[in-house]
Amino acid sequence: MNGFPWLTVAGAIPLVGAVLVALVPSLPADSAPGDVEARSRLVKVLALAVTLITLVWVIVMATRFNTSGPTFQLTEQYSWIPQFGVHYALGVDGIALVLIGMTVVLMPVVVLASWHDADNARRSPKSYFAMMLVLETMMIGVFSATDVFLFYVFFEAMLIPMYFMIGSFGVGPRQYAAVKFLLYSLLGGLLMLVAVIALYVYAGESAATGHHGTFLFSTLVHVTLSPLVQKWLFLGFFIAFAIKAPLWPFHTWLPDATFSAQPGAAVLMLGVMDKVGTFGMIRYCLELFPTAAHYFTPLILVLAVISILYGAIVAIGQTSMKRLIGYTSVSHFGFIVLGIFAFTSQGQVGAILYMVNHGFATGALFLLAGFLIVRRGSDRIADYGGVQTVAPVLAGLFLVSLLAMLSLPGLSTFVSEFLVLVGTFTRYKVAASFATAGIILAAIYALWLYQRIATGPVAEPVAKMPDLRFRELVAVFPLVALIIAMGVYPKPVLDVINPAVQSTLSQVHSTDPVPAHPAPAQAVTASAAQKGTQP
Template sequence: MDGFAWLSVLWLAPVIGAGAVACVPASARAAARWVAFAASLVTLAVAVVVAVRFDPGGERFQFVESHSWIPAFGTRYELGVDGVALVLVLLTAVLVPVLLLAGWRDGDRAAGRRPVHAYVSLVLIVEAMVLMSFLSLDILLFYVFFEAMLIPMYFLIGSFGDTRGPRAAVKFLLYNLFGGLIMLAAVIGLYAVTAGGASPFESGTFDFRAIAGAISSGELTIDAPVANALFLGFMFAFAVKAPLWPLHTWLPDAAVHSTPATAVLMMAVVDKVGTFGMLRYCVELFPDATRTFAPLIITLAVVGIVYGALVAIGQTDIMRLIAYTSISHFGFIVLGIFALTSQAQGGSALYMVNHGLSTAALMLIAGFLIARKGSRAIADYGGVQSTAPVLAGTFLVAGLATLSLPGLAPFVSEFLVLIGTFTRYPVAAIVATTALVLSAVYVLWLYQRVMTGPAREGVRDLGRRELAVVAPLIALLLFLGVYPKPALDAITPAVDATLTAIHEEDPPPTVPVFEAEQGGGHR
């Protein structure tokens, strides 16, 4: 590393872009959009530089920056990136310019003097806060941005969605603020533990690496009841944001009543902070509590997998159907995290990326279709492929990715999660596989009802801007489907480091032993 503050530049680029948008005259809507888009491309360029310079075989946390922030609280401005954070940073940096293109006209529908300026600025601010959540190595710093990102998301849902957007935005905010309040109590409790008499630290600290290292080495021991309470405080907030069944009820409304681009920003980017937090903070800070609650959480994850798929089958609203598929997919991610095997956790981290890409493709293409006819009802469509073959074809590819068809990116991650889970929780893995059949039902049935049959009325095919949105997503789904090695090369060392830190090993393979008739031996 050359000592340059790449990570600070990474998250500050969209902040500076939002500031630049504010300086654009109110009448220059097109200029505001292009300034925001340029800022998102700069962020993507910096993320690519970080990815290229990242050494999978080197230190776990790289590009580390550490500066004093609030010495009295033992908290620092400390950033760093490992393999799991890196792939999520790349996902965020790739999706934001795509979403700005997809929502190019979204700000025009809102009231106010500078609606376009506000819309693109809010998207950039969300991007900056999500990036900071992935990069933070200080627990308090992480918490600040974990909560702060709710405010711009609240305005994106409430001010730029449909007429029910404000109500959905309030529901989104209340659920997540309550989860954050519980987490705040846990953060304070963790600080108190590190400041206690049995702590190896001179005073309280929020340094994630120091706390995790002390717990791993046995220098810091947290009493089981306290550790369980702190774990549940963190886990509750992450489960709300992820969302994990039964804390998911805010998601369908927020996804349906916001713009498609905002819905993707929420489900494909913001919600990943919840599953990322489970993998980094819950597992590594509270290993014994993780083992204690893993069976319960895995049960909830499996219920979410099956529930989300079943409810999706019964939907009559295209966007609500896609929202419920995400609940099912988040169940797979959580299942992989708490199976506590290298395959399952590696697959879970990769699933975060692949779900982001597949959900973005499916929801944005559905949004383009709905914008043409003005209806979300499945019954209002039919025969779209006869007049818009490119739209129908890309919708089919995105749908097949959602059902984890081999050759497309989600298959690899879902397969790893199921294989890794089966070695430790075979019943959970077997029940979760039912979602493979259920997902085929809701995806193919949706395609059949909307895209096939006689055309009800002509639907315009995708334009150049819309193709520019869809093409990179489809390309990435195909690339990661046939060659996931670059992502797994970055993820695997980070996952292995997590399991090593909590002293967890993969279960040994079970080899059947057969009686040999000759010689009475075994083979």
């Protein structure tokens, strides 16, 4: 059970790094500008080094994951609060592993792209990068926790660094956006806490646990709950995850948060933190409450379709680049939720792959939008024009990221969206048909955004805009490369995801629909069998 603590070390590396960054001595207010710049560079280089070490560690850890082995691997379990059955329990299945991998890939990219994000803030840059490293620890923990109480602790704790990253280092109405983000998330967390406590009580009454309360996920999946209890507990978890995701109509905190956050913080929020919501739906809503999950599926599919269409339509009308990208994520999370609750292997595999691909595509798009905003000094789309003439590399990579957002064949998001729609259509044809309209709307907002920013006459303030610098190119190039590579060859990631999806579908007693009409050879065999003859 307790082998080498791979996951604990993966989470500890950035946490130790955060402490080291925070301990870097501050300089007096009257220090020379050169000394201040050198000290700031030391903080950033240290933060970047820590994220790269974490990335290498997780890559080595991933090589020890056996796709043919048990569902949960790299497990650790220690008694934490024995009086209440709380354990420090970690482990990953294929779903959690790919999401942790996405997290550690995005972190060094975000640090490198955020090099100057905190330079003009009233607080020290070291606070910004220290909180970024703390957030990485919390995100690794939330994906690897296999004790529901421990999951809740990480789920709530990761709000704190993001709150300060928006409220202290953001732009515009940053304090309003930070408070709104925190209150929405805490409300969802409170509902989930009630459900977690109730689940513990019911587990203590179950023979499956030996009449002892526990928070261990591996034990809770065997607890038998009445359909009514399942429905109430499902709602407690689902609303918290829908707010985090964000799913319509729980999404209203997102546009303000994305507008006020620095681009790097927005990438971590949209690219990683919001995935905790859809991850929680798969891990906890489906597996702990399968009866309730099937009961609420029609309602959730309606919400998912509305999210797809609403997010895309509202994105078309935005005048702010950041808000536009925020609303596109509402639409994309609708696709992810649709795939999860289609209860087919294609739909769920597509949804999980969509989580990873959305993280890379949105990350690249937001960082490139941030580079544009820094150069022009404006977030308004109307303030641009002709960027491809003066900064062709920046405009070209921006176009690739936008094409990924509209799921162009050959790019990673196409594979995800195609699997989601195919998996949904085999069981819910109407929902899949309406969702397909989201592809058309995505083409409108993506291509129109590029047309207004990059094509046409060169706007006067854009005329002297520099192209991507070396640091910026190094930051964004890995994401663009992954978008293309996973669009051409997604098999390695799919091989990791598939066994975990099959385990989830087995837990919720769901199988892929059988075709209504058998293949010709099958039909001949069936006819011969009825007549008692050989085909």
